Amino acid sequence: MVTLAVLVILLGLATPSFREIILAQGVKTASFDVFAGLILARSEAVTRNTTVTVTPSGGNWSDGWTISDASGEVVRRQDRMPLVIISGPGSVTYNGAGRVTTGGTSISLMANGPVPHARCIRIDLSGRPVQKQETCS
Secondary structure (H helix, E strand, O other): OHHHHHHHHHHHHHHHHHHHHHHHHHHHHHHHHHHHHHHHHHHHHHHHOOOEEEEEHHHOHHHOEEEEEOOOOEEEEEOOOOOOEEEOOOOEEEOOOOOEOOOOEEEEEEEOOOOOEEEEEEEOOOOOEEEEOOOOO
8 A cells, every 4th residue: 555655656646747758748749840841841841842831730730731832733741739739831832942931930840848848940041941949939
């Protein structure tokens, strides 16, 4: 009985820490997926020498996104990202030179918990995405 009581107490103390680890890892994984999608879109735009657009599903980045070329061919689809709030522009379009057509922009990823977890992916004018462990400002 004493062993069971000690186990319950330790489990009660560890549960909040596990939740924070899950939230932090969720934001990190989602940021890597967004980053990889942007790199793929840029690469495909240069390879195909045409515009390639990354569009959030239903206008909400948290619901996933689609990467498609100018002819409408879908290059890749990304499913919904659970636990993570992702906000960004209506779409990101790369031209055949690999540059963004709308100027520099950023995509924010966040998970709320006792300690907020955030990452920011900035896309500079050359089209290169850069991610940092901070909030977008």
